Amino acid sequence: MLTLSFDKFPVLETERLILRAISQDDVVAMFHQRSRKELMEYISIPLLQSKKEAEDLVKNYQFLFEQKISISWAITIKGNPEMIGTVGYPRISKENYRGEIGYSLDPAYWGKGYMNEAVADVLKYGFDNLKFHRIEAVINPKNKASVNLALKHGFVKEAYFKDYTFFEGAFWDTEVYSLLASDYR
Numbered sequence: 001m002l003t004l005s006f007d008k009f010p011v012l013e014t015e016r017l018i019l020r021a022i023s024q025d026d027v028v029a030m031f032h033q034r035s036r037k038e039l040m041e042y043i044s045i046p047l048l049q050s051k052k053e054a055e056d057l058v059k060n061y062q063f064l065f066e067q068k069i070s071i072s073w074a075i076t077i078k079g080n081p082e083m084i085g086t087v088g089y090p091r092i093s094k095e096n097y098r099g100e101i102g103y104s105l106d107p108a109y110w111g112k113g114y115m116n117e118a119v120a121d122v123l124k125y126g127f128d129n130l131k132f133h134r135i136e137a138v139i140n141p142k143n144k145a146s147v148n149l150a151l152k153h154g155f156v157k158e159a160y161f162k163d164y165t166f167f168e169g170a171f172w173d174t175e176v177y178s179l180l181a182s183d184y185r
């Protein structure tokens with residue numbers, strides 16, 4: 001079984017970004033991002049309604065890391081500590097050496113290649129340090145930005161589930177993409 005052993009939070013540095021732990025300082029940015037329809041359009045999670053909900057979400061990210069259950073990073077641009085998005089493995093199956101990647105970015109920063117840069121390092125960390133055998137991405141097929149991002153990093157489509165998730169009065173289709181360690185290297 002996979003063991004997640006962290007002495008401290010692993011800060012990652014890319015060409016333009018610092019990926020660091022999500023902290024209480026990120027509550028306002030978290031609320032600003034996760035309360036926006038534009039950002040959450042294809043994600044079957046309710047919009048945040050209050051700063052208190054954002055605070056609870058931040059606490060939950062911290063709890064999941066401290067308990068070695070999962071890991072998510074705050075994305076910041078070098079020289080500015082403000083969180084512009086998140087990326088990480090919100091679901092990890094230690095028994096199966098498997099992680100599910102998740103990512104979201106403030107719409108003000110879309111289309112500048114930031115998530116491309118963040119995902120490249122998070123995948124490398126997932127395979128090299130966390131020792132995942134398989135990383136998957138669970139995506140709403142209408143979410144072209146996310147599908148293209150996954151394909152760009154070598155993910156392959158494995159499944160299309162029709163009417164898989166019931167959310168806010170409608171059934172949503174879901175696609176599952178995967179990247180195996182053997183195909184990544």
Ligand SMILES: CC(C)(COP(=O)(O)OP(=O)(O)OC[C@H]1O[C@@H](n2cnc3c(N)ncnc32)[C@H](O)[C@@H]1OP(=O)(O)O)[C@@H](O)C(=O)NCCC(=O)NCCS
Nearest residue numbers: 039103104105110111112113114115116144145146148149
């Ligand atoms: C998905 C998301 C993280 C992409 O972030 P981004 O920083 O804008 O992406 P990048 O600029 O790094 O682009 C990476 C690749 O994604 C694809 N892409 C990004 N935006 C796209 C768009 N609007 N339409 C189609 N493809 C797009 C492209 O293939 C791009 O590669 P290219 O520049 O070589 O063409 C961002 O759109 C987002 O936060 N969406 C809302 C949250 C979300 O849906 N998360 C995923 C849940 S599964």
